[in-house]
Amino acid sequence: MDWAEKYRPQHLSDIVGNSSAIRQMYEWARDWSREKKPLVLYGKPGIGKTSSAYALANDMNWEVVELNASDQRTKSALERVAGSGSTTASLSGASRKLILLDEADNLHGQADRGGAKAIIEIIAESKQPMILIANDYYALSKELKAATEPVQFRALQARSIVPRLRHICAAENLACDPAALDEIANRASGDMRAAVNMLYAAAIGKDSLTMDDLQTSAKDERSTIFELIGEAFKGRRDADLIRMALEVEDTPDTIAQWLEGNIDQMPDLASQAKGYAYLSRADEYIGRTYRRQYYTLWRYASAVMLLGIADAAGGHGIHSRIMPPARWQKMASSRKQKAIRAGLTRKLSEMMHIPENLLREEFFTAISLLVEADPAAYVREFQLDADELVLFVHDKALATKVVKGVAKEEKDKAKKASRKEKTLKKGQKPRDDDPPDEPDEVRQDLPPGQATLF
Ligand SMILES: Nc1ncnc2c1ncn2[C@@H]1O[C@H](COP(=O)(O)OP(=O)(O)OP(=O)(O)O)[C@@H](O)[C@H]1O
Structure with a gap:
């Protein structure tokens, strides 16, 4: 076990510095009731936020359930844990469950529809104490800030x-x-x-x-990721690579992405294939690390990927710029896409009374064909915005045009209706150019969504 893990403080009294933050946490826990807002521990990495939360739980004899805020699966896990109100001792004898939500600053506001909103809803309902952890307090949404109580952790002297x-x-x-x-x-x-x-x-x-x-x-103290990647491709000594991997601020999964992003710098396909094989082996260790929460495996992952790449590159080195992983840019947009898709599936599932899974697996293609055939009708029917419509029509310009057209139509309709109402109030006859009321497009005896689809 590396020493940072081995010497993780066990009790609040072991935490170095930040005494007022520690006091604030202790008083919050001592007086905890459902009315208390969750805490957000924020500050730069490596100064004891996570350790303090665990130490507090240990001192209070609370069990810890750690979840990652940016993980899609977190919402349902949260609902399960936060919704359970049991205060009786669990099997382990713990009286409460402390819900620890890491990376709370990694929810992307509007783009991460659902994510931040769901967490705020769960916070409001939670029957268990919650602590959120963030590096950057200012990256939290306004609503999340309002729903929580900040605890600042400062860098240590x-x-x-x-x-x-x-x-x-x-x-x-x-x-x-x-x-x-x-x-x-x-x-x-x-x-x-x-x-x-x-x-x-x-x-x-x-x-x-x-x-x-x-x-x-x-010389290499706190090596940067650029130095580490460069040295791995140059085939530097094994022990140096391992030491540098410990010094960089990035975790092995990030290092793996950097290595992968530069693998095409290797001289031939055979070495690239060898490089990928090592990366894939390392990825298995990374997966196991997260599944088992057993961070010692990280070191195997680092060793396999770095020594493996050094071997595969055969000392060839990188002869152009070291590139950050290309997938990072793609991920930002695909994360937004995923969030939109999830929100849309939820919405359609509620409107049509079809379970989300079934809708996704069996009906999405059929619905897409219908929407493609008459986008404006379905924009009205499902109240789609342009981002959602793109998922069906795969054409951003068209989606924007259709959604704008429908919005304008509705605005005009509303204007006409209010003009007519005013005229009627004054006791005048409606103007000839006012069209008669249109019949409702959707049959009223069916829930919205089912009328035109089925
Ligand atoms: N204030 C502290 N007192 C004692 N040890 C500390 C303290 N801060 C950090 N450490 C050591 O550093 C390790 C990492 O700390 P911790 O995970 O609590 O940091 P963090 O602030 O949560 O960082 P991150 O934002 O990266 O999660 C701990 O296991 C411990 O060994």
């Missing part, structure tokens, strides 16, 4: 970091030069996880740590 490093050195029977610990604490820029990782990288396999040990890793 170097002088608070040193005693923790000293504690780890003692626990590991490592003789540490105080100057080396000061140096690590200063370089960490307030990030305790970075400090512990640096100590680990510099001290592993040794029984003492001096400034000289730091010097060797000083």
